[in-house]
Amino acid sequence: MITVENLTKVYRTFTRREGIFGGLLDLLHRDYRETLAVDGVSFSVERGEIIGYIGSNGAGKSTTIKMLTGILRPTSGHVSINGLVPWKQRTAHVRNIGVLFGQRTQLFWDIAVIESFRLLRKMYDVHKVEFDGRLKEMTELLDLGPLLNKPTRKLSLGQRMRCDFAASLLHDPPVIFLDEPTIGLDVSAKFKVRDAIRHIALERGKTVLLTTHDLTDVEDLCQRIIIIDNGRIIFNGSIKGIKERMGKVRKALIDFHDTVSASSIMQSFDGSSVDAVQRAPNQVELTFATESISPSDLMRRILSDFNVQDFVLKGPELSDIVRKIYDGETAIASRDKAGE
Amino acid sequence: MEMVAYRLKPIMTLSGYPVILLANYFIFSAIFKSSPEIAGYSVNEAVTYMSVAWFLRALLKTDIDRLIGYRVRSGDIALDLIRPVYYPSLVFWQGLGRTIGRGVFVAAPLIVFGVLVLPLTRPNGLQDWLFFAMALTIGYMMAFCINLLVGIFSFFIEYNLGLSWTVDMTVRLLAGLLIPLDFFPKGFATVLMFMPFRYIYFVPIQIYLGRIPISQMASTFGVGLTWVAAMFLITHITYATGVRRLGIQGG
Ligand SMILES: Nc1ncnc2c1ncn2[C@@H]1O[C@H](COP(=O)(O)OP(=O)(O)OP(=O)(O)O)[C@@H](O)[C@H]1O
Ligand SMILES: [Mg+2]
Numbered sequence: 001m002i003t004v005e006n007l008t009k010v011y012r013t014f015t016r017r018e019g020i021f022g023g024l025l026d027l028l029h030r031d032y033r034e035t036l037a038v039d040g041v042s043f044s045v046e047r048g049e050i051i052g053y054i055g056s057n058g059a060g061k062s063t064t065i066k067m068l069t070g071i072l073r074p075t076s077g078h079v080s081i082n083g084l085v086p087w088k089q090r091t092a093h094v095r096n097i098g099v100l101f102g103q104r105t106q107l108f109w110d111i112a113v114i115e116s117f118r119l120l121r122k123m124y125d126v127h128k129v130e131f132d133g134r135l136k137e138m139t140e141l142l143d144l145g146p147l148l149n150k151p152t153r154k155l156s157l158g159q160r161m162r163c164d165f166a167a168s169l170l171h172d173p174p175v176i177f178l179d180e181p182t183i184g185l186d187v188s189a190k191f192k193v194r195d196a197i198r199h200i201a202l203e204r205g206k207t208v209l210l211t212t213h214d215l216t217d218v219e220d221l222c223q224r225i226i227i228i229d230n231g232r233i234i235f236n237g238s239i240k241g242i243k244e245r246m247g248k249v250r251k252a253l254i255d256f257h258d259t260v261s262a263s264s265i266m267q268s269f270d271g272s273s274v275d276a277v278q279r280a281p282n283q284v285e286l287t288f289a290t291e292s293i294s295p296s297d298l299m300r301r302i303l304s305d306f307n308v309q310d311f312v313l314k315g316p317e318l319s320d321i322v323r324k325i326y327d328g329e330t331a332i333a334s335r336d337k338a339g340e
Numbered sequence: 341m342e343m344v345a346y347r348l349k350p351i352m353t354l355s356g357y358p359v360i361l362l363a364n365y366f367i368f369s370a371i372f373k374s375s376p377e378i379a380g381y382s383v384n385e386a387v388t389y390m391s392v393a394w395f396l397r398a399l400l401k402t403d404i405d406r407l408i409g410y411r412v413r414s415g416d417i418a419l420d421l422i423r424p425v426y427y428p429s430l431v432f433w434q435g436l437g438r439t440i441g442r443g444v445f446v447a448a449p450l451i452v453f454g455v456l457v458l459p460l461t462r463p464n465g466l467q468d469w470l471f472f473a474m475a476l477t478i479g480y481m482m483a484f485c486i487n488l489l490v491g492i493f494s495f496f497i498e499y500n501l502g503l504s505w506t507v508d509m510t511v512r513l514l515a516g517l518l519i520p521l522d523f524f525p526k527g528f529a530t531v532l533m534f535m536p537f538r539y540i541y542f543v544p545i546q547i548y549l550g551r552i553p554i555s556q557m558a559s560t561f562g563v564g565l566t567w568v569a570a571m572f573l574i575t576h577i578t579y580a581t582g583v584r585r586l587g588i589q590g591g
Contacts, residue, residue: 011587066588071421073584095424103590106419123423 001175001207002045002068007077009038009063009231037063039231040077047174050201050208052218055228056326061211064228065179068209069099081175095124098168102180105164107152113163114148117170124171131170138166141196158189165193169200176200178210182217194220215319227325235325239318246324247316250295252286253279254302255310260284268305274298282309357398357450364390365458379522385549386520388460392548393517393541395454396476398447400483400540402435405507408491409500415590421583428488428579435484463548471557475544478564482539485571486511492575495582516542536567 014030038060045051055061066072068079070086070093079086084093099106107116121131139145142162147155155163165181178197182190198221200206212218218225219239227235235242262276262284273292277285288298295313302308365387372383381389408431411417420427454460463469490507494500512518515537521529532538543560546552552560 062590066418069418069422071418072586072588090421091424091426094422097422099422101418104414104416104419106422123425 001047001049001082002043002209003078003080004044004064004068005042005078007038007041007064007067007079008036008075009060009067009072010075011035011037011063036231038067038074038228041228041231041233043226043233043236045207045209047207048201048205049224050197050210050222052222052225053209053211053228054213054215054218054225054322055211059228060231061228062179063231065099065177065209065211069097069177070094095171096173096175098171098173098176100161100165100168100176100178100181102161102178102183105152105160106167107160107163109153110151112149112151113144113155116152116163117148117167120167120170126171130172134170134172135166138169138196141199142166142192157184158186161185162189162192165196173206175207176209178208180211180213182212182214190214190217197221215322219318227322229326242321243316243318246321248290250288250290250316251314252288252295252298252302253312253314254284254286254306254308256282256284257307257309258282260306265302265306268301269293357394357446358453360394361391361450361454361458364394379520380551381520384459384461387458388549389520389545391454391458391460392545395447395451396479396541396544397517398450399439399443400480401442402438402484402487404431404435404438404484405487405490405500405504407431407434408488409494409504412494412500412586413498413589415588417586418588421588427583428492428575431488431491432484435487439480461549464550468547468550471547472544474561475539475547475564478561478568479540479544481568482536482564482571483511485568485575486537486540489571489575489578492579492582495579495586511537511540514538515540516545520545536564536571539564539567 012032012034014032041060041064053061053064063072067074068081068086070090073087081093082096084096086093106120107113108119117131117135121128126134139148142165144162144166147159147163152160152163161181161184165178168176168178181193181197185193194217197208197210201208201221208221210217210221222239224238225235225242226233259281262278265276265284265286266274273289275287277287279285286298288295299311299313302311368386368390369383372378372386376382378386408417411420420430423430463472486507490500490504493503497503514532514535517540521532521538521542523529524532532542543552543564547557
């Protein structure tokens with residue numbers, strides 16, 4: 001469905017000199033600076049997959065999406081989506097894709113949302129009956145009913161995002177790019193958008209590539225994640241896989257009926273593979289490596305030795321893992337290569 | 341659409357134009373005090389020329405060049421380029437929408453004002469009106485192409501407001517919005533006759549005033565259409581080159 005090979009983008013920005021004299025010099029000769037935003041990225045996506053494309057700020061996510069949507073020409077590399085090269089066959093390509101830039105709106109600012117939808121219908125020549133059916137589906141899915149007759153500029157961010165998301169699907173594209181679809185949304189709006197994404201991927205068989213800084217989105221939606229850092233892919237695989245590989249350290253939070261000190265627990269584990277921290281007089285947080293003790297063994301011993309009121313086994317948390325990866329990028333990148 | 345959305349805006353825009361009409365009326369009345377005819381215009385014809393010029397201006401000022409520049413700087417141009425529509429034609433429809441809005445909310449009241457207050461002349465018959473309408477269409481296309489071209493320049497230079505202003509002022513001069521082109525010294529006026537700009541204001545108004553003989557109509561329209569075709573070609577090439585090197589901002 002989507003094949004990306006060695007995709008590279010170098011931005012050239014001109015550095016302007018200061019003052020009038022500098023401005024005159026600029027006319028004669030301009031200095032430019034090069035930014036390597038995307039650096040030899042390769043991956044592929046199958047039909048019906050939801051891919052989380054994640055990375056820290058400035059990693060190159062939006063730049064990649066812009067190239068995949070055909071609006072930005074790459075410096076080098078090859079992309080094929082539905083058999084088309086996005087930037088070469090742009091007008092044909094954009095019929096096959098739905099795009100949401102969470103930071104901007106594709107709706108017309110001053111007119112009612114429903115009017116924007118009708119204009120989009122004209123642009124994509126969607127058949128009236130088809131359009132009405134899809135609009136109904138979207139209205140239910142995203143709860144758009146009360147919003148359709150308002151002008152875009154009167155919508156809140158979350159309301160606008162839901163309308164925008166619907167707008168990107170009205171022409172029934174097989175491939176959907178979502179650049180930060182949940183940015184600035186409250187919990188309930190976020191859930192609505194996620195449900196809608198899941199619905200169109202699982203039930204409609206659409207292919208979705210999304211970027212986000214909210215890793216719970218990714219955990220909730222994606223089977224596979226691609227992590228990009230400084231323009232390079234440093235991880236491409238299942239969430240389960242990365243958790244197994246990186247999530248060897250887990251946590252347990254335990255409430256006791258009476259006061260229990262962290263040190264007494266450390267002692268009962270010989271102080272070796274388990275680390276305990278006092279959270280409250282009767283609450284202790286344990287950190288342990290699953291290589292040396294399994295979660296079930298750990299709990300069995302605690303439950304037999306102490307008077308436990310409640311416990312929570314945590315993680316491995318994707319956000320912890322990803323933070324670790326962002327911080328110590330080279331470590332995993334090289335380990336990845338060794339593993340291949 | 342924007343016109344309807346902000347009801348106050350057309351009123352604000354509108355208020356400047358009558359002032360210009362009146363100012364032109366006073367200026368030209370003063371100029372014509374010393375002689376009853378200048379460059380073949382009577383005072384009423386000159387006043388009509390200036391008034392019609394500003395009626396047209398009210399219709400033609402779509403600001404699509406600024407719109408494009410703004411969308412390039414903000415990166416919203418991305419949202420235009422993900423549409424399965426040739427971008428210049430998208431802009432054309434946007435421009436036409438604005439023109440219709442301005443026609444209803446700015447030009448129509450202005451024309452009513454002008455007709456009521458100023459001594460304006462009218463074309464002689466239906467045929468002259470038709471020729472005027474044709475000339476107007478050519479002028480509209482020409483103005484659109486120039487605006488579009490200035491807009492597309494923002495693909496290359498990002499900040500096109502300065503260019504936009506310069507071009508606007510130049511067009512005012514060379515197209516005959518400032519004064520009728522035949523008021524200029526002979527040499528300069530002749531040069532302007534070989535340029536495309538006059539098709540925006542000067543030519544339609546000459547036809548309105550019945551100053552172009554029927555025998556010259558065909559050649560006038562022929563040359564005008566050729567210029568429009570050339571301008572479309574130039575804008576297309578500029579667009580196709582620009583869109584390849586466009587760096588989409590933001591994200
Ligand atoms: N139009 C541009 N001109 C020059 N450099 C740019 C341009 N757009 C992006 N960059 C640079 O390219 C790099 C990647 O930017 P990009 O917008 O792709 O990041 P991102 O992964 O989307 O980040 P974020 O999570 O903050 O949205 C950054 O270093 C950025 O400064
Ligand atoms: Mg981004």
